[in-house]
Amino acid sequence: MVNSSDSKPTLGVVVPALNAGAGLAATLAALEDGRDLFDLDIVVVDGGSADDTVAVARAGSARVMVSEPGRGVQLATGATAVSGHGLLFLHADTVLAPGWARALRDFIAHPDADKRAVYFRFELDDDHPGARRIERWVAWRCHKYALPYGDQGLALPRDLYDELGGYARMSLMEDVNFVSRIKHHCGRDNLVGLEVAARTSAVRYQRGGYWLRPARNLLCLMMYFAGIPLRIIAKVYR
Numbered sequence: 695m696v697n698s699s700d701s702k703p704t705l706g707v708v709v710p711a712l713n714a715g716a717g718l719a720a721t722l723a724a725l726e727d728g729r730d731l732f733d734l735d736i737v738v739v740d741g742g743s744a745d746d747t748v749a750v751a752r753a754g755s756a757r758v759m760v761s762e763p764g765r766g767v768q769l770a771t772g773a774t775a776v777s778g779h780g781l782l783f784l785h786a787d788t789v790l791a792p793g794w795a796r797a798l799r800d801f802i803a804h805p806d807a808d809k810r811a812v813y814f815r816f817e818l819d820d821d822h823p824g825a826r827r828i829e830r831w832v833a834w835r836c837h838k839y840a841l842p843y844g845d846q847g848l849a850l851p852r853d854l855y856d857e858l859g860g861y862a863r864m865s866l867m868e869d870v871n872f873v874s875r876i877k878h879h880c881g882r883d884n885l886v887g888l889e890v891a892a893r894t895s896a897v898r899y900q901r902g903g904y905w906l907r908p909a910r911n912l913l914c915l916m917m918y919f920a921g922i923p924l925r926i927i928a929k930v931y932r
Contacts, residue, residue, distance in 0.1 A: 703802060705732040706778030706852070710768030712741040714786035715750045717895055721789050722754030728795035735777045738786070739768040747786075765844065766868030769861040782849040783861075787895035790814060790847065797890045798849055810884040811850035811876050813842040814892035824904025825896055831908065840882040844869035845894045850876070866928055867918045 707725060711718060718738070728734055738751035741763030751758050761771040769783055780802065784790070794814065801812050816832040818825040836842050848869070858875050861868050876885050899907045910930060917927045 702731065702733040703780060703799065704778040705734055705780045705782055705798075705849075706773075706776030707734060707736040707782045707784060708769055708772030708776055709736065709738045709751075709756070709784050709786050710741065710765045710772065711738050711743065711747050711751065711786035712763055712768075713743045713745045713747060715743070715746040717787040717789075718747060718750045719754055721784065721786055722751070722756055724790045724792075724794070725784075726755070727790075727792060728798075731795045731799045733778075737772045737776045739772040741768055764863070764865045766861050766864035766866075766871075769868060770863050773855065773860055779852055780849060781852050781855050782847065783844065784847045784892075785845050785894065787897075788845050788847060789819075789893045791817075791891040791893060794888075794890045797888045801886065801888065802851075806884070808851050809854060809880050810886055811848060811854070811880070812886045812888055813846040813848050814888050814890050816842075816846050817891040817893045818896040818899065819893050820896035820900065822896070822900075822904060824899065828899065828904065828908055836887055840877055840885050841870070841873060842885075842887065845892065846887075847892045848873070854880075865924055866931055867914070867924065870915065870918060 709721065722736065725734065725736055736756040737759055738756045739759045739761050740748055741761060748758050759771060759775055761768050773781060798812065801807065804810065816829055818829060858879055862871050864871060873885065902910065914927050914931045917930065
C-alpha cells in the first residue's frame with residue numbers, strides 16, 4: 695500500500711452513494727484532511743440518485759461514476775476505476791474523525807501491512823443512550839468475532855483486494871461477505887481496528903428504533919450465515 699518513504703502512498707477512495715446529498719459533503723470534507731499524507735483519488739459511485747448527490751460529490755473534488763444501485767455493485771464498480779496502491783471503502787454517510795490519515799499511514803508502515811486490512815471505530819452522530827448501547831455492541835462484535843460492517847470503513851492493499859476477488863456484486867450483506875473472505879484468507883488477526891472514529895448517521899436507528907433496528911440486523915446476519923437466499927433477507931432488512 696506504501697510507495698517509497700520519499701513519496702506519498704497512493705490511496706483510492708470508493709464512496710457508494712444513493713440520495714446521499716445531505717451528508718456527503720461532510721464525508722468528503724473529512725477525506726480532504728488526508729491529502730497531506732496520501733495521494734488521494736476519490737470516486738463517488740452513484741446508484742441513480744434523485745437528489746443533489748452528484749453535484750455535492752463534484753463540489754467536493756470527487757470523481758463521479760454511475761452504476762446500478764446496490765452497495766456491492768457500486769463498491770465493485772468503483773474499485774475497478776479508482777487509482778491507488780491502497781483502497782479505502784467508505785459509506786456516504788460516514789465521517790472519519792481527524793487523525794484518520796495519520797493512523798492509517800502509521801498502520802500501513804507495518805511490515806505485514808500487505809496482508810492486512812483495517813477498519814475504524816464505529817460511532818453514531820446521536821446523543822441518545824441507545825446510540826451508546828449500539829456502539830458498545832459493535833465494539834464487542836468486532837472484538838469477539840472480528841466482524842466490522844461497511845459503515846466502519848475498510849482499507850486494504852489493492853493487491854490483496856484483487857487476490858480476494860473484491861466485493862461481490864450483492865444487493866446486501868456485501869460487507870459481511872468480503873470481511874469473511876479476508877478472515878478466511880489472511881486470518882482474523884490481520885483484520886485490525888483503529889481507534890479513530892468513523893462517525894455514522896443514526897437516521898436508520900432513529901427511524902427503525904434503537905432496539906428493533908439492531909435486532910433486525912442481527913436476524914439478517916443469522917439468516918445470511920444460515921444460507922437463506924438474499925431476496926428473503928432483503929424483505930426482513932428493509
